[in-house]
Amino acid sequence: MKKIAVFTSGGDSPGMNACIRAVVRTAIYHNLEVVGIMHGYEGMIRNEFIPLGSKSVANIIQRGGTVLKTARSKKFLTIEGRQKAVENLTKHEIEGIVAIGGDGTFRGALELSKMCAVPIVCCPGTIDNDLVGTDFTIGYDTAINTVVEAVDKIRDTAESHDRLFFVEVMGRDAGLIALRSGIGVGAECILMPETKTDIEDLIKRLESGRKSKSSKIIIVAEGDEAGGAFKIAEQVKKRLPDYDTRVTILGHIQRGGNPSAMDRVNSSRIGFSAVEALMAGKRTVMIGIINKAISYTPLENAVKHTQNLDPDLMRMLDILSL
Numbered sequence: 001m002k003k004i005a006v007f008t009s010g011g012d013s014p015g016m017n018a019c020i021r022a023v024v025r026t027a028i029y030h031n032l033e034v035v036g037i038m039h040g041y042e043g044m045i046r047n048e049f050i051p052l053g054s055k056s057v058a059n060i061i062q063r064g065g066t067v068l069k070t071a072r073s074k075k076f077l078t079i080e081g082r083q084k085a086v087e088n089l090t091k092h093e094i095e096g097i098v099a100i101g102g103d104g105t106f107r108g109a110l111e112l113s114k115m116c117a118v119p120i121v122c123c124p125g126t127i128d129n130d131l132v133g134t135d136f137t138i139g140y141d142t143a144i145n146t147v148v149e150a151v152d153k154i155r156d157t158a159e160s161h162d163r164l165f166f167v168e169v170m171g172r173d174a175g176l177i178a179l180r181s182g183i184g185v186g187a188e189c190i191l192m193p194e195t196k197t198d199i200e201d202l203i204k205r206l207e208s209g210r211k212s213k214s215s216k217i218i219i220v221a222e223g224d225e226a227g228g229a230f231k232i233a234e235q236v237k238k239r240l241p242d243y244d245t246r247v248t249i250l251g252h253i254q255r256g257g258n259p260s261a262m263d264r265v266n267s268s269r270i271g272f273s274a275v276e277a278l279m280a281g282k283r284t285v286m287i288g289i290i291n292k293a294i295s296y297t298p299l300e301n302a303v304k305h306t307q308n309l310d311p312d313l314m315r316m317l318d319i320l321s322l
């Protein structure tokens with residue numbers, strides 16, 4: 001193997017730059033040439049290949065976002081798009097690929113591998129933590145810290161006004177951002193798609209804990225099956241009109257910011273291991289970290305979204321909230 005490519009795709013996440021840096025520097029250490037593909041699969045189709053050296057990844061470990069830019073490519077979903085991408089990979093004599101992204105990126109990698117012999121390994125870059133085969137995805141730790149910081153501020157004003165706040169967090173169809181950040185802020189309730197949301201039950205819980213606390217924070221995962229924070233707050237307000245209720249949608253601030261120390265270290269380990277995995281002949285696997293050790297999960301399994309909620313965490317949550 002003489003030349004590899006690295007790209008980021010899908011939603012950006014803090015730590016992607018640390019991962020790119022690790023890929024580039026590990027490759028150079030092993031005498032491999034490295035190119036970056038700008039804008040993910042879109043840039044692969046548009047022939048946006050740029051040479052990367054050790055210096056081009058200096059001073060990026062601490063930066064959020066991705067210096068290689070990213071996109072959710074519609075063209076890559078078409079056979080013509082993928083053919084063009086394969087043509088460009090061949091033209092640039094790419095012999096190995098490191099893709100950094102979430103499940104959409106991995107599905108793209110599986111499709112690409114059906115049309116092209118170039119081995120591809122993936123790094124789990126998403127704030128959602130919804131991939132099988134790693135304890136924490138790149139960006140998840142930073143995102144939950146961002147949520148905790150924001151909700152701590154909301155708690156100050158909620159407490160001063162004796163208010164009930166519904167705070168909606170990201171996660172697409174997974175509730176893992178809601179779960180950990182909710183525990184971290186001492187939320188009175190956490191609503192997630194993985195557990196059934198029963199409005200009657202929520203009302204009972206709010207009523208039973210009413211006397212003991214003046215402010216209440218309900219964390220709502222954006223993918224909760226009962227609807228978003230606004231819809232749920234509306235239903236609760238009808239039943240408990242004397243509560244002074246507010247809704248905050250945290251939105252894209254959860255995707256930005258400097259990566260936490262944990263994200264920087266994990267991303268570096270994952271990027272480093274991705275290059276060594278390619279050199280060892282691995283293909284179509286996701287590099288993860290399970291119980292502190294590097295793990296290799298076939299992409300077909302990594303995208304399965306079956307990260308179950310930890311039953312110990314759930315039991316604790318029940319006892320510590322309200």
Ligand code: F6P
Nearest residue numbers: 011102126127128170171172255
């Ligand atoms: O997958 C990361 C994520 O931030 C999800 O939590 C969220 O649902 C989605 O991306 C938002 O995507 P976009 O930035 O394209 O609106």
